Amino acid sequence: MPKSTRNRSTGRVRRRGRGSATSAVETITRPSQSLPVIILLSLWRWRWELIMLATAAYIVIAHRDAITGYFEANPLWLNALLIIVLAGWIFTDNPARRFARNRIWCVITRHRVRACLTEMRTLNWSGNLPFIVGCLSTKTGQVVWLFMRPGLSAEDLENKSETLASACWARTANITRSTRNAALVRIDIDRRDPLSKKHIVSPLLNDTSDMPEAAVADDAVMAFLGPDPASETPAVGSTSSTPAKTGTGEIRTKTAKTKTTAAVNDGNSVILGANGEDVSDYV
Incomplete structure (x- = not known):
């Protein structure tokens, strides 16, 4: 508990304990800058605003009479058309x-x-x-x-x-x-x-970029991107023949030689060669 003491001269009560609220505030001492440095930093910070203000002041002071004379010499409809054209040029997308x-x-x-x-x-x-x-x-x-x-x-x-x-x-x-x-x-x-646009035009899809999503689902592009159909494989033991041309212009059939396996009654398998010879003992 902080102790309280009474000042004899004033009769006020003072409390001892933690520091006052002002001592807890952190103070930052800024370095002393010269006046030219402050002016240069202010000009650099507000340079664009000062340029626009100086441009507007120059137009008003130097060309005020020319501008007012132009609007007074032309009819009202021409002045209104000029203002509309200038406003449209300002609000349209341009450099x-x-x-x-x-x-x-x-x-x-x-x-x-x-x-x-x-x-x-x-x-x-x-x-x-x-x-x-x-x-x-x-x-x-x-x-x-x-x-x-x-x-x-x-x-x-x-x-x-x-x-x-x-x-x-x-x-x-x-x-x-x-x-x-x-x-x-x-x-x-x-x-x-x-x-973030919902619709992105892609040159890769050509004519399908502007189609709705329901139509693109059944489009030929989606079918092209799908898996290829399974290729037919020849059965075991079958021979495939391809026509081959000879030097005399005749066409003869070329038979592929394949190995076949014949099953016997005792459960053993017999491996036959290309000419029908049993080669089971060599395998």
Whole structure:
């Protein structure tokens, strides 16, 4: 039981025992960074947002009069048609739309990975996070390259794939270390599965790829893939003759010589040769 003491001057009761709640909080001291370093890191982190903001500001300031004059000079139906064509071009599948979509997802993924690393406390003793080298788009999602600061390694991200996938709003996340440099870590963010389609057109089936499953079951392709019928084997003791051509143009029958076995009444077997001679004593 903790003992309680009363302060004579104030009359307050103090309890002795375990430490206070503030002493149990772990504090991380961040290194003192100079102002130029902070500005450079902020520009690198928000570079795509700053580029888009600068482009929009340039268009508004430099070409505002030209754009407004164009819309005022043309009739209303032509302006509406232009807006519909531009909207259709934006929402249809084209290289410009795919590039913009991939860039947007790369920016979102990079911010989400950094936020997840901060919440997971993936820091070294100086309080520095892994440096995000870059984020590239792939056919299934994005790939993020991390440069681990001194004091960090790929082991600090073990068993964290589900947490990263949840933070990036993705299906799965795979963490691999570079074979050349242990400080480089690759995180593959998979957002879509190319094999998840219910209907896959295969060039191997030609005209049967678009057929329903019930029709394919009775198709000739399935019969072709089935087992071959059992081949007929000649019976024991039978002779097979094949026609052979001679040099004079005549055709004669070639008889295959086979061994036959004749059974006798005493239960012993007699082996006959090609010319009918008993060769049982030689076998």
